[in-house]
Amino acid sequence: MSRTDAGPTTPVIAVVGPTGSGKSELGIALAEALGGEIINADAMQFYRGMDIGTAKLSVDERRGIPHHLLDILDVREEASVARYQQHSREVMAQVRARGNVPILVGGSGLYIRAALDELEFPPTDAAVRAGLEAEKSKFGLPALRERLAAVDPASAERLGDERRVIRALEVHRITGRPFSSFMPHRVYHQPAVQIGLQVDRDVLKDRLADRVHAMVERGLLDEVRRLDDHGLRSGRTASRALGYNQFLRVLDGIWPTAEAAEDTIAATRRFARRQLTWFRADERIHGLQWHDPQLLAKALGVVCSARPLS
Incomplete structure (x- = not known):
């Protein structure tokens, strides 16, 4: 598929997979081949x-490929899937208006789904939530669970902890709809194709260790120190990011650099396993081997086959 083959019938493309699998590189290559623009779908790259x-x-x-939704938040701000859904769809429309192909790239599964799927986010109301929290303090969680069972049996059966029970009751009180009615379905909001990069687990395990050690050598600790001066610790999302959480402990004198690096490697491997599980559950994703010498050609073939016949 050459640059001139892309057009309005080319679906939105999403390049997904675990961290360290080469998503960014494939995204760039697809954008060069198709006349695309990259839309970030890695929640921590917002910062x-x-x-x-x-x-x-x-x-x-x-x-030279345009990249969108990078560096859009201060480390003290909290990332929001609902806001990302709005912003990513606005950017996709703008990319289309320029005659280019939107290419989502990232490993944050829920953000990918928010951009691509029919996914409705129920509203929030701080006053309603505060009232429910006061009721919980007065009457206890069992009373709230009983009330939830009366209005939303499906959620009552599935949810148990205090925060989620209160959230389900909040949604019902605001909308009159059961919280369970907002559960997502795997239906694309607009024509889309997902390409998932597959990596052997043992290979990925080694790649992630090398990746973290390279980050340390490039100055991760100094980066964390600079961000700490700008309020990293007060950011509910950014402060929990892999590596940043660990290296704040180095700054506090709790851990040496080597221990922080090893803990970051272990945490990154656990995160990659969760990503693999998440993406494996979506049967719409076309899996391709990350190291295949024909990766770009095969990815372009997947995109071409997903286009409707003219």
């Missing part, structure tokens, strides 16, 4: 200054 620890591509590494 300004979180570059080394998130493996964010430098400007030179982007090879």
